[in-house]
Structure formats: C-alpha cells, structure tokens
Amino acid sequence: MRRATVYRYSLPMEAGVVLRNQRLKTRDGLLVSLWQDDKTGWGEIAPLPGFSQEGLPQAQDAVQHGLSQWVQGASLTAVASAFSSLPSVAFGLSCADAELRGELPEVMSLRCAPLCHGDPNELYARLGELPGDLFGKKVAKVKVGLYESVGDGLNVSMLLEALPELRLRLDANRSWTPVKAEGFARHVAPELRSRIAFIEEPCLTREQSRDFARTTGIKIAWDESVREPGFTVQAEPGLAAIIIKPTLTGSLLRCRQLIAQAHAGGLEAVISSSIESSLGLTQLARIAQWLTPDAVPGLDTLDLMQAQLVRQWPGSALPLTDVSQLEKVWQSK
Ligand SMILES: O=C(O)CCC(=O)c1ccccc1C(=O)O
Ligand SMILES: [Mg+2]
Numbered sequence: 001m002r003r004a005t006v007y008r009y010s011l012p013m014e015a016g017v018v019l020r021n022q023r024l025k026t027r028d029g030l031l032v033s034l035w036q037d038d039k040t041g042w043g044e045i046a047p048l049p050g051f052s053q054e055g056l057p058q059a060q061d062a063v064q065h066g067l068s069q070w071v072q073g074a075s076l077t078a079v080a081s082a083f084s085s086l087p088s089v090a091f092g093l094s095c096a097d098a099e100l101r102g103e104l105p106e107v108m109s110l111r112c113a114p115l116c117h118g119d120p121n122e123l124y125a126r127l128g129e130l131p132g133d134l135f136g137k138k139v140a141k142v143k144v145g146l147y148e149s150v151g152d153g154l155n156v157s158m159l160l161e162a163l164p165e166l167r168l169r170l171d172a173n174r175s176w177t178p179v180k181a182e183g184f185a186r187h188v189a190p191e192l193r194s195r196i197a198f199i200e201e202p203c204l205t206r207e208q209s210r211d212f213a214r215t216t217g218i219k220i221a222w223d224e225s226v227r228e229p230g231f232t233v234q235a236e237p238g239l240a241a242i243i244i245k246p247t248l249t250g251s252l253l254r255c256r257q258l259i260a261q262a263h264a265g266g267l268e269a270v271i272s273s274s275i276e277s278s279l280g281l282t283q284l285a286r287i288a289q290w291l292t293p294d295a296v297p298g299l300d301t302l303d304l305m306q307a308q309l310v311r312q313w314p315g316s317a318l319p320l321t322d323v324s325q326l327e328k329v330w331q332s333k
Contacts, residue, residue, distance in 0.1 A: 001037070003036075003071070005035075006328070013026060020050035029280075059088055091255075094252040104287065141298055144184065168197065170200065259291050271288040303318070307319050
C-alpha cells in the first residue's frame with residue numbers, strides 16, 4: 001500500500017532579499033510525503049523565481065500526476081527522471097524516493113561556506129566561529145559584481161589580508177565585462193589570488209570567463225553554465241569546480257552523474273542552495289556529506305527566511321513551522 005500527500009508552504013523572507021532584480025517576499029513551494037509499508041520519505045519542490053523555468057502551478061500539476069502513477073505501482077525513480085524538463089519536480093520527487101528507500105544517508109555535512117553579503121565586520125565575526133575545513137582552512141563565499149568591480153577587488157584583498165587562513169569563493173553571476181573583471185583583478189595582489197578558491201562565472205560568456213582565468217591566474221567555477229542546454233562537464237585549464245544546485249538541475253540521478261563526471265575530471269563539485277526551506281536544506285546537507293564529502297557545500301541561506309519548515313537545521317534559532325500548520329493540497333486515494 002502506497003500513500004502520498006502534497007502540502008503547500010509559503011514562508012516569509014527577510015526584508016530585502018532580492019534575486020535577479022526581483023524582491024522575494026515569500027518563498028513558496030511544495031512538500032511531498034510518501035508512505036509505504038511503514039516507511040516514509042519527504043521531498044521539497046520549490047521552483048525559484050527568476051531562476052527556474054517552471055512555475056509552482058505547473059510543478060504542482062506534475063507532482064500530482066507523478067505521485068498518482070507512483071501510488072499505482074510505478075517506480076518513482078523512473079517517474080522523477082521523466083521530469084527532466086521540470087528540475088525542481090525531478091529533484092523533490094527523487095529525494096522523497098531516496099528517503100523512502102533508505103538510500104539517502106542521515107548524516108549531514110555540518111560544514112557550510114558562510115555567505116557574506118558585503119559587510120566585512122559581519123564576516124569577521126562569523127569566521128571567528130567557523131571550524132576550519134579538512135585542511136585547516138576556512139572558506140567563505142562573497143557575492144561580487146553588485147557594485148564597482150574595483151571596490152570588490154579592494155574588499156576581497158582586505159578580507160584575505162586580515163584573515164590569513166581564509167580562502168574565498170566569489171560569485172559574480174556573469175555580471176562583469178572583461179574590462180570590469182580586469183578592474184577587479186588589478187586590485188587583488190597576485191600572491192593573494194591563490195586563496196580565491198574560485199570565482200563563479202565572472203563574465204557574461206564562458207569564453208570571457210576563460211580569458212579572465214588565463215590572464216589573472218584566478219580559478220573559475222561554472223554555475224549557470226551547468227544548467228544550460230548542451231553543457232558537458234569538461235576539465236580545462238583555470239576551471240576549479242562546478243556548482244550543482246539540485247532544485248535547478250534535476251533528479252538525484254542527474255546530480256550524481258554530474259558529480260561523478262566532475263570528480264573523474266579532477267574538478268570539485270559543490271552542492272549549493274536554491275533557497276530551499278530547512279527541510280530541503282537538511283537534505284542537501286545529507287546529499288553533500290554522501291556524495292561530495294570533501295567539498296564544503298554552499299548552503300548558508302536559511303537565515304534569509306523567517307521560519308524553518310518541518311525539520312530543524314542544527315543550531316538554528318528560527319521558529320519551526322509544523323506539518324499541521326501547512327495547507328494540504330492533494331492526497332492520494
Ligand atoms: O552557493 C551558495 O553558497 C549559496 C546559494 C547562492 O549563492 C544562490 C542561491 C540561489 C540562486 C543563485 C545563487 C548563486 O549562486 O548565485
Ligand atoms: Mg552563482
């Protein structure tokens with residue numbers, strides 16, 4: 001006997017969370033809970049506005065359709081894989097399936113690269129509390145490209161000089177022209193550059209980003225590129241990592257393929273948040289521990305929200321929204 005329930009959630013965000021020029025006031029998504037033979041599995045389906053191609057109504061239709069098939073005996077692994085054009089659906093259903101089958105280990109990665117939103121004092125304070133990673137180094141992520149690239153360069157240099165064990169991941173989200181990228185690099189001394197683990201997508205095109213890596217010696221990582229049609233994982237000079245945001249990428253199977261291809265090419269694969277609730281984030285932390293144990297995941301987005309959902313993120317003081325407070329939108333017969 002199989003049963004499935006779909007819940008809808010809407011969590012208030014902290015004021016001022018802006019994504020690709022739009023303000024995100026609430027984070028909206030679906031939770032699914034599966035039940036079979038006294039076992040349960042949960043998954044989160046949360047298309048991210050401005051990033052996901054699919055919207056929530058379309059995702060909900062697909063989820064209900066997929067779960068109806070599962071209840072009637074179809075394999076959810078196969079159902080999830082069939083939704084490759086709706087990555088959030090493929091990912092959420094495959095997580096619920098993996099939990100139900102006991103495939104997703106419980107143990108979470110407790111390391112997480114803190115996201116710095118520009119205030120260096122805040123980052124100093126947070127880094128002080130951070131445990132060093134496997135190699136005794138601390139890693140944090142700083143968004144760049146929002147203001148003047150020269151200012152970004154100065155800020156990054158100041159952080160690296162002030163904190164000698166710090167390594168930085170930077171993320172420019174394709175915002176720099178080659179001239180701006182050069183303006184950034186000019187203000188980061190060559191001896192500091194090796195402590196930039198990578199910068200995600202510095203320029204508008206991959207070719208420009210490759211040129212940037214070549215001329216500056218600063219390593220790059222693909223993020224947006226990983227989700228573009230025709231992308232294949234390929235090791236190349238200057239490339240350090242690929243970023244995998246499963247909600248934007250697809251099923252666990254698809255994520256595992258990307259991770260395996262990255263590792264085979266000597267690249268780091270970094271599991272990262274698409275601003276999921278605490279339920280989705282704790283699953284991502286488990287996936288990271290399971291599949292990329294040597295890479296610190298990029299999951300520091302819980303505090304953008306005003307509440308946690310169903311499952312608690314270790315150490316978070318945010319209030320917890322319980323299942324009983326959620327709107328049930330569908331249930332199998
Ligand atoms: O990667 C991280 O550390 C946090 C997640 C993050 O930065 C992000 C979250 C949602 C959408 C886009 C991005 C991004 O990488 O730009
Ligand atoms: Mg990015």
